[in-house]
Amino acid sequence: MWLVLCSSTDVPALWAYQGLRQLGFGPLELVLTDGLARASHWEHRLDARGIHLNFTLADGRVIDATRIRGAVNRVLFPSTIPEWAVSPDRDYVQAELHAFYLSWLNSLPGVVLNRPTATGLCGSWLHASEWALRAGRAGLTTRRYQQAAQDSPEHGGVPPVADASLRRVIAFDGQVFGAPVPRGVANGCIKLAQDVETALLGLDFQVDPGGEWNFCDASPCPDLSLGGMPLLRSVAQVLQEARP
């Protein structure tokens, strides 16, 4: 069994779920974060025999990690906290739930796209300054990043990009999906994804009138539909290779 973990408003993930099913990939379970929030039973164990996970969703489905072969993980934050919880209990519950999600997501067996990190539940969420530095080191052309302890609007990050010059791609499994990309840019995208140990990485570029691709931003939770069915076929192949 494979999982697609996402919120009910994550349209690209829902598109990917339907697309994977159309490809005949399965068994595939759609697990929504809303359902995780209302899970009636959670059991997460760390003991001498290993790490175990078992939960029962509100609709009665039982998810046991021993049957999981992999997942598409799009969990951005833990489930909603009940309205009646107020600070400081609310803050405590929020921190505890985040800690819990980080642990159980990390314990999922098989191929997980993307595995959580300490900086993000579905992969590395880096600050714009760190993306800029790492992208440059991966060989991508970057725009100047500036930050200052001032309130003036001309400081802070990089200038915004006009939609018309924006190009979005996805690096996955040594390939780049989405807009056609010059070879050197593609190599940089793949290198950056490897550098941040994020299997599936979305990258945004601004293409200037001279055809130069300038790195703008990256995300471990990109719009999967940019990659179309070629991306989904590649995702299915990588997930399929995971052993039970």
Added chain:
Amino acid sequence: MILVCGIPSETPLRMVISHLESLGVPFLVFNQRQFATSAMWFEIDQQEIRGQLRIGGETHALSDIHSVYSRLMDDRLLPELAGEAPESPLRNHCRSLHDTLMRWMEIAPELVINRCAPMASNSSKPYQNQLIREQGFLTPETLITNEPALVREFRAKNRRVIYKSISALRSIVEEMSDEDEDRLERIRHCPTQFQVFVEGTNVRVHTIGGEVFATAVRSAATDYRYAARQAGEPAELREVTLSPDLSEQCLRLARTLRLEFAGIDLKITPDDEVYCFEVNPCPAFSYYEANTDQPISAAVARYLAKGNSSGAHSAYP
């Protein structure tokens, strides 16, 4: 130049500053409480990082700073901001200054004790435990659940069970009692961590710059940090020497977690099994140093003084 960040009167910071003075090395203190007279900027251009930090009336190039020791407290809680409106200019300047400083520390090529991203593994104890296990340490048998029946079964099987928070928010470790079982229904709203109580001697290991300082803690309390409250008398601390293998294992764990300075909590059982509970990325070492005279703060100062030249630190990855 060494940059020390935090509140200089805080004991760990004060001890390190004192040793830096003794070493006679140049250093600079960013006192958070004087944020109003401080400023900073940096830029990244073609992979080069440039910038300046102004403290008081003096401006320093960031390229002159070769190592950083940070013990920043939550800047939103600084006394100087008491009574300030949520979006006041002073509050905004304080937040922006701290954000700029922390963003630079995250990517600076210099030695930084410690960067934020590596510290984040401690925000989830069971996640960090998974990383700890990969380094060959035992971790306590753990159950995280929202199911009261599973907890009762876990306790019946293991007899002595403790419960504690799993996030970075501190909680007092308590042994589960019959009275606690009566209120187990409350965990249905938030999965809660229960662990088998491990018998043995608590050992806090500080690792810094390839050096290892181990302190054994004798206390009847479940959580020795609160020994006076839980056991009626304070914990007794004494210096101990770890085996070379265990010392190396601790250093390897800190390296794997990319922590220049770490406080590793071990428990060594009567059968000499070594359990690791967690790795603290911002250890308040002064408690251990004050009770054992172990020269931890001196080691921190020496490591800072070596900076990039030590070659031992994990530069920005």
